[in-house]
Amino acid sequence: MDERKVTIISEIEYWKQHKLLPEHYCNFLLALYTEGEDAKASKKQDKASLFPNMVERFQLLLLCLSLPFSFIVIYFTEFHVNLQLVILILLLIHSASLAIYYKDKRPAYFHPAFITSLFMLLMLSISVTNVWFSQPIATAMVITSNFLFWMIAGYKLKSKYIIVIGALGSIFVFLYYFLWN
Structure with a gap:
């Protein structure tokens, strides 16, 4: 392809990516200028989209590991309380x-992060409550x-599911503190 066509194709892909034109217009123009050979553009897009996908997966992995890590830091290390917080x-x-x-x-990534x-x-509120107050009623109220x-x-x-978990947790704390304690 000559340089002019490559420039036009990259502009049309930019328009499609940033939604400056409707997608079906961009697809038509891409098919027109690439003469139906869209495979090169899709391979180029796949390579470009691979890196952000890897970053997102790494962020999700860090997110999944952060909860067990924080539990270990709070309950199984002898770090100073301020460092733990x-x-x-x-x-x-x-x-x-x-x-x-x-x-x-x-x-799909929002819900695990939330x-x-x-x-x-x-865990943070329980830790702060245990540092500032030593009464179990304060911990039960915070939970x-x-x-x-x-x-x-x-x-x-x-x-x-978040509403149900919150309701079940509240009921469990109430029952534990007032009936079994």
Whole structure:
């Protein structure tokens, strides 16, 4: 292909990617200028889209490992309490930022990030409560308020499973504190 056609094809792909023209117009123009040989463009796009996909998968892997890592840091290390809280805060910021980033882009990645953020917030609030207060009623109130927050967040996001988990957690904390304690 001559240089002019390559430039036009790259412009049409840019329009398609940024939705400057409807997709079916761009497909028609690409078919017209590439003379039906769209395989080269798709191979080029596949190679270009491979790197962001790898980054997203790596972010998801880090997200999945952050919850067990934070549990290990809190309960099985002898780090200073302030260092444990800083690590938890950083992991919470990471998971919350991924949840915000993937909210509209990839719902399949949003839900694990959001659930991880909720659990991180729960662990952080329990840790802070244990540092500041030594009464079990304070811990029970903080856990119950976290589960109530889960129910509100589930209602806002229209996620029934988050509402159910929050309700079951609140009921369990109530039963544990008042009946078995």
